Amino acid sequence: xxxxxxxxxxxxxxxxxxxxxxxxxxxxxxxxxxxxxxxxxxxxxxxxxxxxxxxxxxxxxxxxxxxxxxxxxxxxxxxxxxxxxxxxxxxxxxxxxxxxxxxxxxxxxxxxxxxxxxxxxxxxxxxxxxxxxxxxxxxxxxxxxxxxxxxxxxxxxxxxxxxxxxxxxxxxxxxxxxxxxxxxxxxxxxxxxxxxxxxxxxxxxxxxxxxxxxxxxxxxxxxxxxxxxxxxxxxxxxxxxxxxxxxxxxxxxxxxxxxxxxxxxxxxxxxxxxxxxxxxxxxxxxxxxxxxxxxxxx
Amino acid sequence: xxxxxxxxxxxxxxxxxxxxxxxxxxxxxxxxxxxxxxxxxxxxxxxxxxxxxxxxxxxxxxxxxxxxxxxxxxxxxxxxxxxxxxxxxxxxxxxxxxxxxxxxxxxxxxxxxxxxxxxxxxxxxxxxxxxxxxxxxxxxxxxxxx
Numbered sequence: 001x002x003x004x005x006x007x008x009x010x011x012x013x014x015x016x017x018x019x020x021x022x023x024x025x026x027x028x029x030x031x032x033x034x035x036x037x038x039x040x041x042x043x044x045x046x047x048x049x050x051x052x053x054x055x056x057x058x059x060x061x062x063x064x065x066x067x068x069x070x071x072x073x074x075x076x077x078x079x080x081x082x083x084x085x086x087x088x089x090x091x092x093x094x095x096x097x098x099x100x101x102x103x104x105x106x107x108x109x110x111x112x113x114x115x116x117x118x119x120x121x122x123x124x125x126x127x128x129x130x131x132x133x134x135x136x137x138x139x140x141x142x143x144x145x146x147x148x149x150x151x152x153x154x155x156x157x158x159x160x161x162x163x164x165x166x167x168x169x170x171x172x173x174x175x176x177x178x179x180x181x182x183x184x185x186x187x188x189x190x191x192x193x194x195x196x197x198x199x200x201x202x203x204x205x206x207x208x209x210x211x212x213x214x215x216x217x218x219x220x221x222x223x224x225x226x227x228x229x230x231x232x233x234x235x236x237x238x239x240x241x242x243x244x245x246x247x248x249x250x251x252x253x254x255x256x257x258x259x260x261x262x263x264x265x266x267x268x269x270x271x272x273x274x275x276x277x278x279x280x281x282x283x284x285x286x287x288x289x290x291x292x293x294x295x296x297x298x
Numbered sequence: 299x300x301x302x303x304x305x306x307x308x309x310x311x312x313x314x315x316x317x318x319x320x321x322x323x324x325x326x327x328x329x330x331x332x333x334x335x336x337x338x339x340x341x342x343x344x345x346x347x348x349x350x351x352x353x354x355x356x357x358x359x360x361x362x363x364x365x366x367x368x369x370x371x372x373x374x375x376x377x378x379x380x381x382x383x384x385x386x387x388x389x390x391x392x393x394x395x396x397x398x399x400x401x402x403x404x405x406x407x408x409x410x411x412x413x414x415x416x417x418x419x420x421x422x423x424x425x426x427x428x429x430x431x432x433x434x435x436x437x438x439x440x441x442x443x444x
Contacts, residue, residue, distance in 0.1 A: 018384070019381070019384050020378065020380040020381045021384070137413050137417060138408050138411040138412050141412075141413035141414060141443070143413075144411075144412075144413035144414075145443055145444075191320075194417075195319065195421065195422070197408075197409075198409060198421065200395050201391075201392045201394075201395045201396065201398050202315055202392055202393055202395075205326070205392045206315070210324060210326070215323065215324040215326075215329070217330075217332075217333055218333070219330075220385070221385045221392070222384050222385065222388045224388065225388035225389075225391055225392055228392060228397050229400075232397040232398060232400070232401040233397075233401055236402075236403060238408070239403040239407050260401075262400065262401065262402070298407070298412070
């Protein structure tokens with residue numbers, strides 16, 4: 001969990017709900033009922049929360065890592081970027097027909113009134129992918145690039161499987177066409193969001209309007225403002241995390257109904273001290289699998 | 299202030315939007331200017347009134363292959379005074395960079411990323427047309443990843 005102070009400043013949901021324009025919840029009438037619901041990450045038992053390695057397997061693993069001096073920062077990219085971070089990004093806008101929406105999904109589909117479609121889920125997930133990418137880019141290249149690669153590989157693999165099993169598309173050719181389209185959209189939105197991030201809120205807002213809000217003429221600008229504050233808030237939190245914390249998967253997206261207050265220098269120092277105590281215990285004893293060369297200061 | 303007055307102020311704010319560096323499928327500035335001109339009762343210019351989207355071959359094929367859905371055109375409904383005011387105040391906050399300033403990221407940690415320090419400089423100079431990528435620099439990016 002993120003250990004930042006939440007206080008009463010700009011709640012994203014409050015900004016969005018503040019609008020006097022009544023927004024109809026997004027509909028999902030045309031979405032097919034999935035024949036088979038995919039697990040959040042994969043069918044592998046190692047990615048389920050219930051699986052725990054037995055003691056001897058763990059000890060053997062630690063011995064193996066220690067003996068061969070494996071670079072755990074490279075190894076960790078898969079379980080962290082493709083499992084923890086992709087799982088979080090996927091869940092933000094995940095919805096199924098005739099099922100109750102999660103809290104974050106309810107923000108997108110009920111509060112913002114976005115359509116409950118697969119393409120919209122893709123847009124929400126891709127936005128969170130881009131947010132994470134910005135932070136991954138600030139890691140040493142060797143590791144950050146690997147994290148990005150693992151995330152995007154899982155993202156597209158999962159989309160392909162979801163299209164086949166949950167959207168009930170049996171034609172490989174049609175799935176392939178969709179995948180190409182999503183690939184082009186990803187390249188476009190990463191460019192647009194990066195431009196917005198590096199310039200100003202107005203450019204970021206127009207990028208969000210074109211992508212997340214599907215270029216709707218009747219967009220509620222209050223909703224657009226809420227999303228600009230949401231994106232800036234996530235990036236602020238990410239900028240305050242050290243490479244080590246981020247690399248170990250300690251980041252969680254701030255929910256739209258939570259708030260982050262800018263930190264004072266004293267608070268920042270306290271957080272750094274806390275992170276150091278978590279990753280570098282006074283005893284100096286760290287398991288081989290927990291070793292890392294990622295910085296705790298930057 | 300009347301809704302028409304506020305709509306005119308929104309249009310003035312939209313005018314201040316930075317020019318788009320790339321041509322996109324739709325322009326926020328153009329679409330919203332038209333929307334609020336309708337609210338303010340201002341006549342559209344000939345350029346604004348003309349349809350912008352060019353139909354591609356794919357669009358034509360789609361119409362031939364699939365029966366197009368009957369488009370239900372919703373009649374224009376003017377926004378209430380409260381609604382217009384909220385649109386104005388949100389747009390003003392966006393134009394004033396409120397959130398970029400509030401969530402200020404010091405030390406350029408993310409804008410000069412360690413893994414790819416020139417990423418944003420190269421991106422913006424390319425978009426602004428200041429320093430175009432050459433074939434060699436593009437090939438280098440593809441091969442080395444940055």
